[in-house]
Amino acid sequence: MSAALGVGLGGVVSASTRRRRSVVNAIACTALGASVVIALIPLALVLGYTISKGSKALTGSFLTHSMRGVGPLDGTGGAYHAIIGTLEQVLIASLIAIPLGLLVAVYIVEYGRGPLRSAVRFLIDVMTGIPSIVAGLFIFAFWVLGLHRGFSGLAAGLALAVLMLPVVVRSAEEMLKLVPDNLREASYALGIPRWRTVVSVVLPTASAGITTGVMLAVARVTGETAPLLLTAFGYDAIRTSPAKGPQSGLPLFVFQQAGSAFDVAVRRAWAGALTLIAIVLVLTVVARVVAGRSQLKAN
Amino acid sequence: MTTTDATAVPVRPRRQNPRGDQVFHAAATAAGVAVLLLIVAIAAFLIARAAPAYHRAGWRFLTEREWFPDDPSRAFGILALAFGTIVSAVLALILAVPVALGSALFLTELAPPALGRWVGHLVDLLAAVPSVVYGLWGVYYLVPRLIPVSRFLDRTLGFIPLFDSRNNTYGRSLFAAAVVLAIMVLPIVAAIAREVFRQVPTADREAALALGATRWEAIRLAVLPYSRGGVVGAVMLGLGRALGETIAIALVLAASFKVDIHVLEPGGNTIAANIATKFGESGAHGREALIASGLVLFAITLVVNVVARGVVYRSAIAAEGRP
Numbered sequence: 001m002s003a004a005l006g007v008g009l010g011g012v013v014s015a016s017t018r019r020r021r022s023v024v025n026a027i028a029c030t031a032l033g034a035s036v037v038i039a040l041i042p043l044a045l046v047l048g049y050t051i052s053k054g055s056k057a058l059t060g061s062f063l064t065h066s067m068r069g070v071g072p073l074d075g076t077g078g079a080y081h082a083i084i085g086t087l088e089q090v091l092i093a094s095l096i097a098i099p100l101g102l103l104v105a106v107y108i109v110e111y112g113r114g115p116l117r118s119a120v121r122f123l124i125d126v127m128t129g130i131p132s133i134v135a136g137l138f139i140f141a142f143w144v145l146g147l148h149r150g151f152s153g154l155a156a157g158l159a160l161a162v163l164m165l166p167v168v169v170r171s172a173e174e175m176l177k178l179v180p181d182n183l184r185e186a187s188y189a190l191g192i193p194r195w196r197t198v199v200s201v202v203l204p205t206a207s208a209g210i211t212t213g214v215m216l217a218v219a220r221v222t223g224e225t226a227p228l229l230l231t232a233f234g235y236d237a238i239r240t241s242p243a244k245g246p247q248s249g250l251p252l253f254v255f256q257q258a259g260s261a262f263d264v265a266v267r268r269a270w271a272g273a274l275t276l277i278a279i280v281l282v283l284t285v286v287a288r289v290v291a292g293r294s295q296l297k298a299n
Numbered sequence: 300m301t302t303t304d305a306t307a308v309p310v311r312p313r314r315q316n317p318r319g320d321q322v323f324h325a326a327a328t329a330a331g332v333a334v335l336l337l338i339v340a341i342a343a344f345l346i347a348r349a350a351p352a353y354h355r356a357g358w359r360f361l362t363e364r365e366w367f368p369d370d371p372s373r374a375f376g377i378l379a380l381a382f383g384t385i386v387s388a389v390l391a392l393i394l395a396v397p398v399a400l401g402s403a404l405f406l407t408e409l410a411p412p413a414l415g416r417w418v419g420h421l422v423d424l425l426a427a428v429p430s431v432v433y434g435l436w437g438v439y440y441l442v443p444r445l446i447p448v449s450r451f452l453d454r455t456l457g458f459i460p461l462f463d464s465r466n467n468t469y470g471r472s473l474f475a476a477a478v479v480l481a482i483m484v485l486p487i488v489a490a491i492a493r494e495v496f497r498q499v500p501t502a503d504r505e506a507a508l509a510l511g512a513t514r515w516e517a518i519r520l521a522v523l524p525y526s527r528g529g530v531v532g533a534v535m536l537g538l539g540r541a542l543g544e545t546i547a548i549a550l551v552l553a554a555s556f557k558v559d560i561h562v563l564e565p566g567g568n569t570i571a572a573n574i575a576t577k578f579g580e581s582g583a584h585g586r587e588a589l590i591a592s593g594l595v596l597f598a599i600t601l602v603v604n605v606v607a608r609g610v611v612y613r614s615a616i617a618a619e620g621r622p
Contacts, residue, residue: 025513029409035401036410036418039489042482043425049440050432103330111327120331122608123338129536129604130341130597131543133571137593138341140586141348162337169334195323223429226545229575251431255546255575258435266439273432284427288420 047277054274057267063275067248068237075264079272081238082253085153088242089232089249090222092157093164098214100161101168102203108169109176110198124173127166135162136227144231153242156232156249160221167220171213175206208294215287219280225251250276341597349591355584360591364556366573368588369581375588377570377595379556384569384596386562387473387548388541391480396534399485403492408504408518419493426486434550437479438471442551445475449563464563471553473567479551480541488537495529495614496522528614535607539600545571570596 062078070077108121139159143149179202187197203210228234233246234256250272257269352368353360356375363376402422406415449469456462499522507517523530548569554576555566574589581589 021513021516025515028515028518029405032401032405032409035398036405036422038398039402039422039425039485040418042485043421043428045440046428046432046436046482049436053439100330100333103327104334107327107331111324112331116328116331120334123334125608126338126601126604127334129539129543129600129607131545131571131600133543133545133574134341134345134593134597134600137574137590138344141344141590142340145348146344162341165334165337193320195320198323219427223427223431225429225431226571226575230578233579251429251546254431254435255550258431258438258550269435273435276429277432280427280429281424284424 050270050273050277053270054277057271058274059271062268062271066236066238067253070236072260072262073264075267077268079250079253079268079275081235082248082250082272083275084238084240085156085232085235085242085247085252086222086250088240089153089156089160089228089247090218092154092242093160093221094214094218096158096161097164097168097217101165101217102172102210104165104169105172105176106198106203108173110194110202121173124166124169127162128170130162131226132163132224133226133230135159136230138162139227140230151231151233151246152244153232153239153247153249156228156247157242159227159231160224163224163227164217164221167217168214171216172206172210175209175213176202178209179205208290212287212291212294215283215290219283219287222283223251223276223280225249225255228252229255250279345590345594345597348587349594352584352587352591356588356591364558366556366577366588369585377592379558380568380570380573380592381595381599382558383473383552383567384542384571384599386560387477387480387567387569388538390474390477390562391484391541392534392538394478394481395485395537396488399488399533399537400492400530403489403496404518404522407493407496408522409514419490422486422489424486425482426490430483430544430547431550433479433483434547437475437547437551441479442470442475445478446470449474453563460560461562463561465561466564468565469563470565471551472565473552473562476548476551476567476569477562479547480544483544483547484537484541487540488533491533491536491611492526492530495526495533498529499525526614528610532607532611532614535603535610539603539607542603543571543596543600544569545575548572549575 059078061076063083064080065076065078066081067077068081104120104124108117108124112120136159139155139162143155143158144151149155183201183205184197187201188194192200228249229252232249232252234248234252235246236248239245239247254269254272254276257265257272260266260269355368356363359374360376362378363374364379365373366375366380367373368375406419406422410418446469449464449472450467452462453464453467453469457464503521503525504517507521508514512520549572552567552569552572553565554568554572556568557566559567570592574593577585578589
């Protein structure tokens with residue numbers, strides 16, 4: 001700016017103002033760009049550190065052995081029982097939340113009207129914000145204590161279903177809304193009843209987007225730890241029946257091993273964390289690829 | 300949808316299979332009603348199981364710091380937990396919001412669209428990392444590296460109580476928990492903010508640029524005023540998420556029950572983390588007390604989320620209503 005001082009008065013004002021504005025612009029744009037870099041640094045650090053720690057501890061035996069009979073100082077043992085538990089719990093949650101969620105979305109977009117529709121939409125929004133530990137407390141109060149069913153993988157599946165439902169509904173709702181009304185009208189014009197139109201025309205058209213939403217929902221609940229703590233409780237041995245007694249789950253396994261004071265347990269926690277992150281990230285990335293193939297674009 | 304209701308259509312498609320349509324309509328409506336019942340059930344069961352604990356604690360539930368619900372002689376209360384929950388969440392937002400909004404602005408306003416989408420997906424990946432992994436990483440990677448940062452803050456800004464560590468110990472503190480929380484809420488705030496910024500009409504930006512505004516001036520004068528409501532909503536949804544986060548905090552914090560603004564000192568606790576750490580060792584009374592604390596968390600997050608949704612809706616309606 002000082003260089004401009006030698007010029008005439010009018011020139012000083014306009015040139016220095018212009019200069020100042022472009023400097024401010026450059027600083028602001030650099031700051032915005034820097035914030036993108038700052039946002040991506042933790043992603044690189046978390047993934048990098050988990051991979052470097054986890055890959056040293058992740059062995060074939062870790063994936064094929066349970067914690068049954070493993071002493072606190074033994075370096076053996078693995079997450080086989082927890083992986084089985086997670087698969088069963090997520091499957092139970094999916095079997096409940098996906099059909100129910102699709103029906104709710106169909107209700108909101110195709111059938112619902114009036115105050116009930118507004119209430120359902122609003123409550124689905126509210127459900128999205130329920131902390132996962134509260135979902136766990138609910139199933140604990142309702143299923144474990146209220147119905148005297150005790151801790152089980154099934155109870156964990158129910159808690160995960162509560163968390164999964166709003167995610168499925170919201171994504172399916174968004175996709176159903178994108179289906180052009182022309183398609184529905186064409187179907188009606190052919191004499192096809194409304195429910196057949198929904199099942200054979202609307203849902204298939206939106207299927208890629210719905211698949212993406214469902215996979216992201218599955219990925220989200222696969223990583224949930226807090227509800228498992230209050231519903232599955234954790235168990236050291238393989239338990240294939242989700243209805244009978246406490247069960248472990250992969251995130252719960254990581255949490256319990258991480259809380260130990262012994263190095264061997266922390267090593268198992270890192271191996272479990274790497275396994276978990278691999279499952280969740282593969283689901284997420286595949287979901288994005290499916291979304292990219294969708295015929296319906298959000299914008 | 301309105302077209303199907305038009306009586307002028309001569310074909311009357313619905314008559315061909317009225318039974319099937321009735322069943323499907325009923326099933327969809329039942330699913331909608333099930334959502335209503337589920338929310339009512341969540342509130343009802345939590346209240347029913349929490350009531351005995353409230354009864355035992357009385358008004359001390361609001362003023363007591365300690366947590367000894369299974370011990371008949373000692374009391375338990377929400378004060379220290381609620382304090383830690385709110386302080387850690389607010390600190391996390393102070394750290395996360397500028398970065399989240401800055402990255403969202405860069406990706407929607409400055410970056411080429413294709414690059415913006417790709418990097419946006421990368422930022423979204425932060426939200427896909429499970430919280431237990433953040434907790435593990437927080438304890439073993441972040442906490443040791445935050446100790447020098449804490450020491451620096453203490454030495455330079457220690458005259459402010461917030462940055463003062465009276466015995467010069469640092470580590471598994473509310474500050475460290477807030478940094479982990481900040482990383483976890485960042486992708487949520489950033490994702491909603493990107494949506495909000497995309498809603499700004501291109502004409503507004505172009506008008507500003509045509510008048511000779513720089514890129515930053517166009518953002519400041521056209522984009523930000525237009526999206527203020529949506530940004531507030533995004534921040535509040537991030538707050539809701541930060542208040543309810545459990546496992547990462549349970550791993551990072553060295554739990555203690557104190558109401559203390561010296562956030563660099565180890566200790567502190569949150570409602571959600573306390574449930575996770577105390578549940579296994581609690582008896583019947585202890586679990587009722589934990590449900591009672593969970594109900595408070597549920598109520599707080601409910602209010603935050605409802606207000607946030609309201610703000611987002613209102614700004615969306617205001618945006619659509621513009622000529």
